[in-house]
Amino acid sequence: MRAVVVYESMFGNTRQIAEAVAEGIGERMDVEVMRVDLSTELKTHTIDLLVVGAPTHAWGLPRTNTRKGSLEYIRKSRGDLRLEPGADALPGVREWLSTVGSLGASGAAFDTRLRAPAFMTGRAAKAIAIGLERHSLSLVAPPESFIVDRQHHLIVGELERARKWGTYLKDQTLDRAGVDH
Ligand SMILES: Cc1cc2nc3c(=O)[nH]c(=O)nc-3n(C[C@H](O)[C@H](O)[C@H](O)COP(=O)(O)O)c2cc1C
Numbered sequence: 450m451r452a453v454v455v456y457e458s459m460f461g462n463t464r465q466i467a468e469a470v471a472e473g474i475g476e477r478m479d480v481e482v483m484r485v486d487l488s489t490e491l492k493t494h495t496i497d498l499l500v501v502g503a504p505t506h507a508w509g510l511p512r513t514n515t516r517k518g519s520l521e522y523i524r525k526s527r528g529d530l531r532l533e534p535g536a537d538a539l540p541g542v543r544e545w546l547s548t549v550g551s552l553g554a555s556g557a558a559f560d561t562r563l564r565a566p567a568f569m570t571g572r573a574a575k576a577i578a579i580g581l582e583r584h585s586l587s588l589v590a591p592p593e594s595f596i597v598d599r600q601h602h603l604i605v606g607e608l609e610r611a612r613k614w615g616t617y618l619k620d621q622t623l624d625r626a627g628v629d630h
Pocket residue numbers: 457458459460461462463464503504505506507508509515516518519522561562563564570571597601
């Protein structure tokens with residue numbers, strides 16, 4: 450069975466989480482991690498599990514202006530934050546969700562965001578989950594958030610939690626397909 454983890458990331462947090470989720474999935478499935486702008490040719494009908502992640506920007510999914518806003522955070526961090534390769538390439542997850550065809554797979558959505566109650570921070574994962582369901586993807590888990598500190602670094606333990614979440618997604622997908630694991 451085949452899984453793909455698609456992500457958008459400016460500072461690298463969402464990419465790191467995507468890679469950790471893939472490690473968890475990879476215990477029993479072939480898995481690939483793809484930057485969203487490089488996934489436009491994705492043969493979605495060959496995928497059994499599709500996981501999509503993005504950073505939370507301005508309470509939701511990144512937009513052109515919030516992506517530009519990230520550059521200001523990088524400038525202010527004086528070298529502590531770096532821009533990911535291809536971070537400003539399009540489509541981002543928001544644009545990708547509006548063009549992707551019918552998905553018809555199992556799937557899940559995640560984001561990275563600041564540590565505070567979700568009603569204060571917003572959650573990109575919620576918007577991703579809604580977008581995926583509109584494209585006939587059947588969610589195997591509720592939208593999930595992975596947390597960064599005020600300096601925009603993942604807090605300790607989040608990578609391990611992402612690995613475990615990946616394992617859970619894999620188990621759910623195998624269960625639905627009636628495959629022993
Ligand atoms: C322009 C901008 C807007 C942001 N807005 C929010 C927000 O509304 N809520 C939140 O929890 N975090 C917000 N953040 C923090 C990011 O979600 C967080 O740093 C995330 O981990 C970045 O992911 P990345 O490293 O994959 O780019 C914002 C960050 C930037 C750069």
